[in-house]
Amino acid sequence: MAYPDAEVLDWASAALDIKVTVLSGLRDGGSPWLLRAGGREVVLRVVRAERAAETATEVAAMTHAARVAGAILPVPELLGYDLAERTGYGLVLTACVPGTSVIPPAPDPERLRALGAAAARISSIKLTPAPALPVRSRPIEPEDFAGMRREQGASDLLRAAEAAVTATRPDDDQPGLVHGDLWYGNTMWDDDGRLTAVLDWDCAGVGPAGIDLGSLRCDAAWCHGAEAAEHILSGWEAEAGRPASDVPYWDAVAALASPPDMGWFPSSMACQGRPDLTREIMLERRDVFLGAALSQLAAG
Numbered sequence: 001m002a003y004p005d006a007e008v009l010d011w012a013s014a015a016l017d018i019k020v021t022v023l024s025g026l027r028d029g030g031s032p033w034l035l036r037a038g039g040r041e042v043v044l045r046v047v048r049a050e051r052a053a054e055t056a057t058e059v060a061a062m063t064h065a066a067r068v069a070g071a072i073l074p075v076p077e078l079l080g081y082d083l084a085e086r087t088g089y090g091l092v093l094t095a096c097v098p099g100t101s102v103i104p105p106a107p108d109p110e111r112l113r114a115l116g117a118a119a120a121r122i123s124s125i126k127l128t129p130a131p132a133l134p135v136r137s138r139p140i141e142p143e144d145f146a147g148m149r150r151e152q153g154a155s156d157l158l159r160a161a162e163a164a165v166t167a168t169r170p171d172d173d174q175p176g177l178v179h180g181d182l183w184y185g186n187t188m189w190d191d192d193g194r195l196t197a198v199l200d201w202d203c204a205g206v207g208p209a210g211i212d213l214g215s216l217r218c219d220a221a222w223c224h225g226a227e228a229a230e231h232i233l234s235g236w237e238a239e240a241g242r243p244a245s246d247v248p249y250w251d252a253v254a255a256l257a258s259p260p261d262m263g264w265f266p267s268s269m270a271c272q273g274r275p276d277l278t279r280e281i282m283l284e285r286r287d288v289f290l291g292a293a294l295s296q297l298a299a300g
Contacts, residue, residue: 115184
């Protein structure tokens with residue numbers, strides 16, 4: 001939406017018991033919106049009614065993460081929500097968290113390990129699947145990446161990855177909360193390099209820890225090169241207190257959760273301060289990362 005409807009702003013004002021005004025759109029000039037509410041700033045995410053299920057998922061995931069993980073997993077304070085019942089939109093209103101989601105141009109091992117540790121904390125939250133938090137098997141599950149490969153064509157490497165993933169799916173008898181779209185752009189960091197928030201829980205659900213671990217490792221690889229993924233793994237294992245299982249499998253799953261030609265991913269990276277990550281660079285880095293995962297799967 002180009003600008004929040006008056007009804008939406010009235011809802012936010014009522015939820016906070018104070019009149020709100022729009023300061024800016026935080027993503028491409030649109031939702032989520034930064035609002036002024038008296039002496040503080042808040043954030044309002046707005047989605048169309050047909051996507052209100054994503055709002056229910058986000059609210060459920062944030063509620064569980066804040067209640068169970070608390071201080072060890074920073075989640076924005078939830079101030080209010082509407083599941084398209086009063087306004088015709090799915091709405092999530094949260095406190096504004098200090099920091100930035102801009103991706104550093106050079107790999108920062110400490111931050112990468114902190115990301116891995118955050119993924120381990122998320123997976124430690126044990127849940128039973130529910131309509132708002134369904135079973136997940138891969139990152140960004142609402143997107144049909146397999147359909148994109150059928151329609152747009154896929155490289156031999158991507159087809160080999162599909163076959164390998166189908167043939168080698170591991171068992172996981174301890175599913176937990178998964179963020180489902182865990183990458184640097186969905187986190188906030190302060191000037192001291194401290195993680196201040198994990199954002200955008202609309203792809204969350206219940207599933208294996210490898211979903212978020214693989215997603216972060218793949219993101220680190222195409223942001224900084226394959227070697228950066230090892231810092232993610234190091235942080236995850238240090239926090240979890242055990243070795244991660246089936247890492248090559250989940251690396252391959254994560255790499256397949258991207259458009260065949262990388263699609264809109266480079267523009268998303270540019271919005272996070274990395275216009276240097278062109279489609280060509282991201283394709284090359286994804287394929288190096290995926291190729292390594294397939295080699296490890298083949299070696300057993």
